[in-house]
Amino acid sequence: MAGNTKRNLSGAALDRVAERFKALSEPMRLRLIYALMDGEKTVSQLVTETEGLQANVSKHLAVLLDAGVLGRRKEGTSAYYRITDESVFELCDLVCGSIEDRLAAELRNFSAASSAGRPS
Amino acid sequence: MAGNTKRNLSGAALDRVAERFKALSEPMRLRLIYALMDGEKTVSQLVTETEGLQANVSKHLAVLLDAGVLGRRKEGTSAYYRITDESVFELCDLVCGSIEDRLAAELRNFSAASSAGRPS
DNA sequence: TGGTAATATCACTATACGTTGATATAGTGA
DNA sequence: TCACTATATCAACGTATAGTGATATTACCA
Numbered sequence: 683m684a685g686n687t688k689r690n691l692s693g694a695a696l697d698r699v700a701e702r703f704k705a706l707s708e709p710m711r712l713r714l715i716y717a718l719m720d721g722e723k724t725v726s727q728l729v730t731e732t733e734g735l736q737a738n739v740s741k742h743l744a745v746l747l748d749a750g751v752l753g754r755r756k757e758g759t760s761a762y763y764r765i766t767d768e769s770v771f772e773l774c775d776l777v778c779g780s781i782e783d784r785l786a787a788e789l790r791n792f793s794a795a796s797s798a799g800r801p802s
Numbered sequence: 803m804a805g806n807t808k809r810n811l812s813g814a815a816l817d818r819v820a821e822r823f824k825a826l827s828e829p830m831r832l833r834l835i836y837a838l839m840d841g842e843k844t845v846s847q848l849v850t851e852t853e854g855l856q857a858n859v860s861k862h863l864a865v866l867l868d869a870g871v872l873g874r875r876k877e878g879t880s881a882y883y884r885i886t887d888e889s890v891f892e893l894c895d896l897v898c899g900s901i902e903d904r905l906a907a908e909l910r911n912f913s914a915a916s917s918a919g920r921p922s
Numbered sequence: 923t924g925g926t927a928a929t930a931t932c933a934c935t936a937t938a939c940g941t942t943g944a945t946a947t948a949g950t951g952a
Numbered sequence: 953t954c955a956c957t958a959t960a961t962c963a964a965c966g967t968a969t970a971g972t973g974a975t976a977t978t979a980c981c982a
Binding site: 927929930934941945947948952 | 953954955956957958959960961962963964965966967968969970971972973974975976977978979980981982
């Protein structure tokens, strides 16, 4: 494990961190983030790609914008959203790896238990 | 930026990831995690350190246990909780860095704006 | 000016969840 | 068995928020 500094956070810092995690704690918002992985898109495009309602998509985009994860640009009647904090992908990758590890461990436990006392 | 693979997650995977983020989206739970940074502790110890109510601490610990972030060990009438997924600290560090970057950028913008047109 | 498209916001409902006091459960020692 | 400690769970309350249909706002075009 590399660079395991584990800085000790306290008080207000933890509140800020929790806030950021909360912004990423909705599947719909993660879908929007991943839809923007290959560049900026309009709200309409995102509505189509995520198959969500326009009002809902707009609201989730506002949350991510407020959290500093996304940026916004207006052109004509359209609004273009883009990723401004690329670290979200690192976060998701880390979580994914962790989930995989956990599932792999569960699988090992299950296999060991189900084969316990079974003839080899 | 190293190892920026950005794997593309879809459907159920995003749900799992969102779940994990949700487990980390409460300040109290982050406080518990950081209280456990230096080793396993009993519920009583955690109640004292976090200055929370016993019922509340117990419930938050259950959430983190279910999420796979913590592990539990019983000894006598006490329950010892410990970190089982060290990646949570990496996650928090990443978020912290990101928040710092954003605040630094805001500071630069503010300074530039407040000094605009001011005599040098 | 009137009409249309794109987006944001409002109002409302349903649900999830954090907090808290009270109670239940389990282990320990007298 | 009885009392005590530690922990988990229950019940109730209030708040936050996701989803949704309707409306407001803004830009563009005829």
